[in-house]
Amino acid sequence: MNIGEAASASGVPAKTIRYYESIGLLTPAPRSQGGYRVYSDTDLKVLKFVQRARSLGFAVKDVGNLLKLWSDRERSSGDVKAVAIRHIDEIDRKLAELHSIRETLVHLTRRCHGDDRPDCPILDDLARNGN
Amino acid sequence: MNIGEAASASGVPAKTIRYYESIGLLTPAPRSQGGYRVYSDTDLKVLKFVQRARSLGFAVKDVGNLLKLWSDRERSSGDVKAVAIRHIDEIDRKLAELHSIRETLVHLTRRCHGDDRPDCPILDDLARNGN
């Protein structure tokens, strides 16, 4: 199949597939006589794998690792789990940061009456000297 | 003061200050005879404002809006609040997405024994055809 079909079947845009190929995440697809990339059902499975891993927030580099692990029948599940756990830790860090930021913002907006009057605790906070 | 001092006093790296100037977020600093950027205490307050707003996750564009609102004595607090609330909404979207991803990953890692055996529900999930 052509890249367009592979794209709509996998959920990875054609542009992105080409990009993944260019950075070495995907092995270059063989070409038809006219120079079109040709994808097999196996390739499609890889694309879907990538799509799903990316949708779970794995960095492209991590996806590369997962792909390697996926094709390695000798790998231990512990290796895969380690990648996943590192990713969860990363997510936890982001969650904590966003939660903390959110709390500050909610606190500030609650104190800001948000009408036509000019005085605004949000700006006051941003401008206050001691951090 | 020089850019280096302004940087360490504000928490915004010198490189970043120049970058902000280049994209128009900050008005160009006046120069000394030797061509060095010179910052006043007022400039420092602006830099700190920017630092704090960025640390709260406001996009650079939003920081620009907030700076304008900050220097506008006529603005209503409602305008500021609107920026903040849009930002909170954005954060909420990210939080929801991360929570959902986290749940999936935790579920998968729990089912993966993570030892030397090769079979791994994490890869199985990534590779599964549906979805």
Add this chain to the structure above:
DNA sequence: TCTTGACCTTCCCAATGCTGGAAGGACCAT
């Protein structure tokens, strides 16, 4: 057969928000 339109190709630019480095000038203390 010719044409049309949808697809594909490569290439470059844009975005976000910086960060690093190179080449060279400025400043300050010894």
Add this chain to the structure above:
DNA sequence: ATGGTCCTTCCAGCATTGGGAAGGTCAAGA
């Protein structure tokens, strides 16, 4: 004078695409 530490500009790159131009390919219809 000399060295070291600042500063300057410019260029390039990170990650992850999206957009679009210029042009080639392919399949179907008139």
